[in-house]
Amino acid sequence: MKSSYSNDDVEILLKDISGLVEPLPADVREQYIQKGIHYCEMLPLEYRPSERYMSAYRNALENYSRPTAKAVCVLAEKLYRKKSGRLVIVSLARAGIPIGILVKRYLKNKYDVDVKHYAISIIRGRGIDCNAIDYILDKYDAPQVQFVDGWIGKGAILSQLKEALQNYPELDTELGVVSDPANLTELCGTHEDILIPSSCLNATVTGLLSRTFLRSDIIGPHDFHGAAYYDELAGEDLSGEFLEHIERYFDYESNGNESSRKSCVNGLKIVHNIADSYSVDNINFIKPGIGETTRVLLRRIPWKIIINQKYADAAELRHIYQLAAEKKIPCEISRVDLGSYKVCGIIKKISDI
Incomplete structure (x- = not known):
């Protein structure tokens, strides 16, 4: 290839x-x-x-x-x-x-x-x-x-x-x-x-x-x-x-001990909470996290983008706001606790297009 x-x-x-x-x-x-x-x-x-x-x-x-x-x-x-x-x-x-x-x-x-x-x-x-x-x-x-x-x-x-x-x-x-x-x-x-x-x-x-x-x-x-x-x-x-x-930014003094799992609800539970709150009947339509939200905006037809209120002004979401503006996709503060996720994309149902 x-x-x-x-x-x-x-x-x-x-x-x-x-x-x-x-x-x-x-x-x-x-x-x-x-x-x-x-x-x-x-x-x-x-x-x-x-x-x-x-x-x-x-x-x-x-x-x-x-x-x-x-x-x-x-x-x-x-x-x-x-x-x-x-x-x-x-x-x-x-x-x-x-x-x-x-x-x-x-x-x-x-x-x-x-x-x-x-x-x-x-x-x-x-x-x-x-x-x-x-x-x-x-x-x-x-x-x-x-x-x-x-x-x-x-x-x-x-x-x-x-x-x-x-x-x-x-x-x-x-x-x-x-x-x-x-x-x-x-x-x-x-x-x-x-x-x-x-x-x-x-x-x-x-x-x-x-x-x-x-x-x-x-x-x-x-x-x-x-x-x-x-x-x-x-x-x-x-x-x-x-x-x-x-x-260029590799740190060769790293020992691999910097990350430990957080004592919070896991992602799938958060996704189900989003599905319940936003009446989404297929969790495959819910794409949480910066990477997944970006891919939804690049590849799919989103319904809306929901933002973790704590990160509404975060600089790392600028490209998401820019893409959403170009594609006229609404962004709003999430009414569900997104946990560690800063943002989440929700795909539009075809019947609503």
């Missing part, structure tokens, strides 16, 4: 479907999704950021690279200790890929270990790419494998991972993430709902890759899951710049 990443950083186990699938705009995809077509059977039309939104991204990169780097260092130390240095990173495409690369670079710089890094697909409701898993297990012992993603929203992918690996009992189902505001794992860099700058953009900060794709007329039984490469965005690619900016 072609990408703008170096082969030294990651080996991407995906089938290249570039040019085979016509990307669809968000309003069309939303109608199909809510009529029962799975999101993985379509590709989204990439959002082309406005100048004001790119200014918000630049602000995020400048102001939140340091806390992101700190959380990456904590995560990397935890993974290194857990696997006693014998580690194979398997990142979940695509948000997990830059995180996997950063962990790999940190461990190389500090411990001089050349950790192998693969990127594979996992799709909510469809499972993990078993062909990719089998490929990795042909090369490495199962205890070495560690799955990595960007963040945990409400825990849907974590649950999907545990379910998908039931046929691989020798594999560790714990998911390493930079940010876990859902309070579901200790294998994270922080439990704060931090702004990871890469969450602000799509392909242009993740190697020019689309989100992953699975449809039987294009992906055969022995193929890896698919993705497209957006060659036409090469002039706008910021993937390398993002990695270098975060790496």
Whole structure:
């Protein structure tokens, strides 16, 4: 699979479907999704950021690279200790890929270990790419494998991972993430709902890759899951710049002990409270946390954005306010306690569009 990443950083186990699938705009995809077509059977039309939104991204990169780097260092130390240095990173495409690369670079710089890094697909409701898993297990012992993603929203992918690996009992189902505001794992860099700058953009900060794709007329039984490469965005690619900016703030004195799980209600309980209060009958329509809310605004058709009152003026929400203003999506203070989440996106029901 072609990408703008170096082969030294990651080996991407995906089938290249570039040019085979016509990307669809968000309003069309939303109608199909809510009529029962799975999101993985379509590709989204990439959002082309406005100048004001790119200014918000630049602000995020400048102001939140340091806390992101700190959380990456904590995560990397935890993974290194857990696997006693014998580690194979398997990142979940695509948000997990830059995180996997950063962990790999940190461990190389500090411990001089050349950790192998693969990127594979996992799709909510469809499972993990078993062909990719089998490929990795042909090369490495199962205890070495560690799955990595960007963040945990409400825990849907974590649950999907545990379910998908039931046929691989020798594999560790714990998911390493930079940010876990859902309070579901200790294998994270922080439990704060931090702004990871890469969450602000799509392909242009993740190697020019689309989100992953699975449809039987294009992906055969022995193929890896698919993705497209957006060659036409090469002039706008910021993937390398993002990695270098975060790496600049690595703290090699980190010991991985900075994060401990908070004694508060977990994310799924908060999501159910939101569903009850806002009369949402499908919790998949509720996307809590900075990363998930950003993705809703970039890919889906939100109904509204609800804000944790404590963070209403927080600078890390500027890009969300900017996107919401561009798309005329209302933002309001949440009437539900959002716990560690600073913000939450709620998808609009198709019948209300």
